[in-house]
Amino acid sequence: MTLIYPIALGRPGMIGRPTSFPILPVGGPARTYAQILVEDFGASEVWPLVNIASGTTIPAFVNSARNGVLSGWALQNTPGPVPGTLAPFSDGTNDFGNIYSTGGGVGFADIFNGNIGAAFMWLKAAGAGVWSDGLARRGINWTVNTSNRILIQKPGTANTIQAFHFGGGVNKNVAHTISTTDWFSVGLSWNTGGGGELKVFVDGAQVGTTQTGLGAFTGTLGSTSTLIGSQEVAPSLVWHGWLGYAASRNGSIWTPTNFADMHAAAAAAGPD
Amino acid sequence: MAEQHLYLALQRLTLTNNQWTTLRQAMRDKGERNNDPNPSLRNHWRESLDGAIIIFEATFEGENIDVDWFVAWVSGVFGVNAGDVGEVTGHNIYGRFSTFSYPAGVTNRFRIGIFGFVQGGGWPDYLVSLTATLTYIADNISDWEAEILP
Numbered sequence: 312m313t314l315i316y317p318i319a320l321g322r323p324g325m326i327g328r329p330t331s332f333p334i335l336p337v338g339g340p341a342r343t344y345a346q347i348l349v350e351d352f353g354a355s356e357v358w359p360l361v362n363i364a365s366g367t368t369i370p371a372f373v374n375s376a377r378n379g380v381l382s383g384w385a386l387q388n389t390p391g392p393v394p395g396t397l398a399p400f401s402d403g404t405n406d407f408g409n410i411y412s413t414g415g416g417v418g419f420a421d422i423f424n425g426n427i428g429a430a431f432m433w434l435k436a437a438g439a440g441v442w443s444d445g446l447a448r449r450g451i452n453w454t455v456n457t458s459n460r461i462l463i464q465k466p467g468t469a470n471t472i473q474a475f476h477f478g479g480g481v482n483k484n485v486a487h488t489i490s491t492t493d494w495f496s497v498g499l500s501w502n503t504g505g506g507g508e509l510k511v512f513v514d515g516a517q518v519g520t521t522q523t524g525l526g527a528f529t530g531t532l533g534s535t536s537t538l539i540g541s542q543e544v545a546p547s548l549v550w551h552g553w554l555g556y557a558a559s560r561n562g563s564i565w566t567p568t569n570f571a572d573m574h575a576a577a578a579a580a581g582p583d
Numbered sequence: 584m585a586e587q588h589l590y591l592a593l594q595r596l597t598l599t600n601n602q603w604t605t606l607r608q609a610m611r612d613k614g615e616r617n618n619d620p621n622p623s624l625r626n627h628w629r630e631s632l633d634g635a636i637i638i639f640e641a642t643f644e645g646e647n648i649d650v651d652w653f654v655a656w657v658s659g660v661f662g663v664n665a666g667d668v669g670e671v672t673g674h675n676i677y678g679r680f681s682t683f684s685y686p687a688g689v690t691n692r693f694r695i696g697i698f699g700f701v702q703g704g705g706w707p708d709y710l711v712s713l714t715a716t717l718t719y720i721a722d723n724i725s726d727w728e729a730e731i732l733p
Contacts, residue, residue: 365620383640385623404590404716405629405640446721447731457730467731475732546629547728551717 403551425528
């Protein structure tokens with residue numbers, strides 16, 4: 312049998328689908344980026360930071376018991392790392408995001424594991440000059456005390472991003488040269504067992520060398536020192552630029568492939 | 584007078600603890616948009632390491648942060664005539680700074696600064712004020728940051 316008019320194309324006056332008929336995507340709308348970080352990569356918690364419409368609450372994606380509190384950020388200030396998102400701006404002077412929580416065994420301080428775990432977030436500098444302003448600025452500052460903490464920071468050294476694991480006073484860190492004014496992701500994984508290992512990733516690729524000899528992490532995260540974009544709630548070392556999607560994994564690490572895939576997934580993910 | 588979103592510095596000189604606490608609280612209570620949906624417009628602040636300087640960011644009504652307001656505040660706290668309160672205003676690279684004294688010209692009590700306010704100019708816009716604040720902190724980093732990791 313010969314079809315004179317393929318049904319898929321249709322034709323006015325004919326039975327069949329008109330050419331203007333909308334074609335729906337297979338599988339429904341895209342999953343949000345936080346959803347992907349949790350479902351595909353096992354994030355323990357994600358604070359999307361983007362698309363906060365108003366107020367001072369930092370919503371936690373997995374468990375609202377881990378919601379944080381922000382001060383001073385200009386909300387929904389610039390397009391975020393995920394299409395359809397708007398990220399907050401931290402002014403570099405007096406802003407902070409406090410994601411400390413505890414209670415019922417589910418707070419961030421309750422689930423955080425400084426001996427085996429990983430952290431990941433997106434950052435964007437306010438301008439090229441930030442990279443040469445001579446000031447340290449924190450992206451992540453998850454601290455028990457100066458001897459036990461996880462940091463992502465821009466140090467005073469020009470054009471550098473740096474990630475730290477402090478355990479029992481042992482400082483292991485990796486620094487990486489960078490001067491982008493675009494969004495970039497930073498991640499680190501740590502495991503203090505078996506001789507210890509710290510790996511740091513920028514834009515999904517490992518940077519520097521794997522650090523060994525990590526110290527054992529002890530203590531519980533502090534209520535005024537478990538921060539995004541600052542060192543403390545009394546603001547200091549304040550990030551100057553935009554912040555997005557801070558994520559934590561506890562009790563296991565993300566692999567190099569995980570970091571690469573997590574970075575790449577942002578471009579095609581749906582907005583939170 | 585229009586609202587101004589900017590950075591302002593308050594420096595303690597010779598106020599007593601009670602006077603300083605009162606003035607600090609008065610400044611924390613200022614701001615025309617402290618319930619604004621956007622937290623950047625609400626009054627928030629940062630103190631120097633020794634607690635003697637506070638940088639406020641808020642949306643201020645200009646007439647509520649001008650010299651007359653602070654003169655009236657000093658006269659009220661000390662229970663003296665406003666005419667006995669001294670005030671000297673100067674400018675530097677960071678902005679406009681006014682020093683208040685009581686008795687006038689004898690004992691300086693505190694200083695208030697508006698970041699980004701240049702001599703002969705009007706109220707600075709937000710980014711000008713922010714840039715001046717960032718420069719000030721960078722130039723006086725030992726007063727503001729306790730720890731710099733290598």
